[in-house]
Amino acid sequence: MILVSRDIRSNTGPVGPTRHSPVLVDEVVEVLATQREGWLVDATVGGGGHAVKLLETSPQLRLFAIDRDAQAVRRARERLQPFGDRAEVVHAPFSGLEGLLPEEAEGQVIAILADFGVSSDQLDDADRGFSFQEDGPLDMRMDRGTQKNSAAVLLAHASEDEIEAWLRDYGEERFSRRLAHAIVQARRFGPLIRTSQLADLVERVLPRGRRGFHPATRTFQALRIAVNRELDEIEAFLQVGLQLLAPEGTMACISFHSLEDRRVKLAFRNEVRSGYFEDILPRGVTPSSGEVRRNPRARSARLRAVRKGGGGD
Ligand SMILES: C[S@@+](CC[C@H](N)C(=O)[O-])C[C@H]1O[C@@H](n2cnc3c(N)ncnc32)[C@H](O)[C@@H]1O
Structure with a gap:
């Protein structure tokens, strides 16, 4: 089914000018x-x-x-x-x-x-949950009006194997197995619902990445791809x-x-x-x-x- 909406249901407040610099x-x-x-x-x-x-x-x-x-x-x-x-x-x-x-x-x-x-x-709006740089809800939906499952919902319900597959296939994360296991262990103590919770967890579990490359980069990419297919x-x-x-x-x-x-x-x-x-x-x-x-x-x-x-x- 194609979900189309010509009116804007999910946001009616002022949006302000774009902060995006188009590339190339x-x-x-x-x-x-x-x-x-x-x-x-x-x-x-x-x-x-x-x-x-x-x-x-x-x-x-x-x-x-x-x-x-x-x-x-x-x-x-x-x-x-x-x-x-x-x-x-x-x-x-x-x-x-x-x-x-x-x-x-x-x-x-x-x-x-x-x-x-x-x-x-999208990235610079902490409320959208796309970025590990600032704390916000673990959301990542491009369209909150038509997409039911935020990143937090996916992480709450997915099996360890599913999480591992997302990290491996969508994030090309070398440590997908270790990280998926840590996520499943962590959620036993409470849901992962903030970007900072997930970013801190990744930092604790993974070795430090290349300079300037946050260890949670691949995890956030993987989840974003999964949430938005x-x-x-x-x-x-x-x-x-x-x-x-x-x-x-x-x-x-x-x-x-x-x-x-x-x-x-x-x-x-x-x-x-x-x-x-x-x-x-x-x-x-x-x-x-x-x-x-x-x-x-x-x-x-x-x-x-x-x-x-x-x-x-
Ligand atoms: C890199 S930005 C595009 C910037 C744009 N070229 C400019 O000059 O400002 C990518 C945009 O694609 C949209 N997008 C991502 N996936 C989409 C999809 N499946 N269908 C429609 N839009 C999508 C995002 O919401 C985002 O606004």
């Missing part, structure tokens, strides 16, 4: 900006940084934007208001893209962007997005860790092998050292892009 903006503009008439789908509009740049550089593009986060949708709608009816922002998960696209955009989608993961607006979302989106592109349309994806990037790489490679697509950024593009200095959160980003052939399918 020049590189995204380089591959997606166009003077052709058509539609841009921004599947992860977030604070709207990439979307604004693309609308400014491509005057003939209309934007259909999506975000699963109600606050991001409100923020993006406000930011994109100057573009009037050139921009529509919808609150939904991107896996449901196919059923959401306006009829007039069908066959006209010439650019698709996905910038996976979480935004600084992020990898399933990405796989569904990639299939649909590649199908929806019009001839000579371009799809660009920004990944932030190897699990995301692997899925993008494989989906793109399959299409290139089929002969219908060209890889326009072989090996992908990563941020310059200047960008990483200005915005350390860009450090693990990788942009990949493919272009559909003129014949299409």
Whole structure:
């Protein structure tokens, strides 16, 4: 079932301007900006940084934007208001893209962007529970309005094996077994409901990581992926997005860790092998050292892009 909400139920207060710095903006503009008439789908509009740049550089593009986060949708709608009816922002998960696209955009989608993961607006809001840097509820849901299970609920009910599998498969955590055991032992004394409880537990159980790399980084990534079923979302989106592109349309994806990037790489490679697509950024593009200095959160980003052939399918 696709959960779509065009109104915002989970948050009605003021959202304020975005704190998110979009990554690889020049590189995204380089591959997606166009003077052709058509539609841009921004599947992860977030604070709207990439979307604004693309609308400014491509005057003939209309934007259909999506975000699963109600606050991001409100923020993006406000930011994109100057573009009037050139921009529509919808609150939904991107896996449901196919059923959401306006009829007039069908066959006209010439650019698709996905910038996976979480935004600084989400990470820096302790109340969302995405970060181990500040104490907050252990939540991590991108959409509290439609997702039932927070990270705390998942951890309270999962078996030790399930927790170990999340840590291993979604966090690529070497010490997944040891950590899963410690989590299950700890919850016998009371539920894990705060980010600081989990971060402290990981710090106690795991050896110190590389300098600048908090030992709870992998655990938080794993739980976030499990809560939001992020990898399933990405796989569904990639299939649909590649199908929806019009001839000579371009799809660009920004990944932030190897699990995301692997899925993008494989989906793109399959299409290139089929002969219908060209890889326009072989090996992908990563941020310059200047960008990483200005915005350390860009450090693990990788942009990949493919272009559909003129014949299409
Ligand atoms: C890295 S941010 C995007 C930032 C944006 N490109 C900008 O310029 O501000 C990722 C965004 O994707 C959204 N997101 C993550 N998974 C999603 C999904 N499955 N469906 C829709 N949006 C999703 C998050 O809520 C977040 O706002």
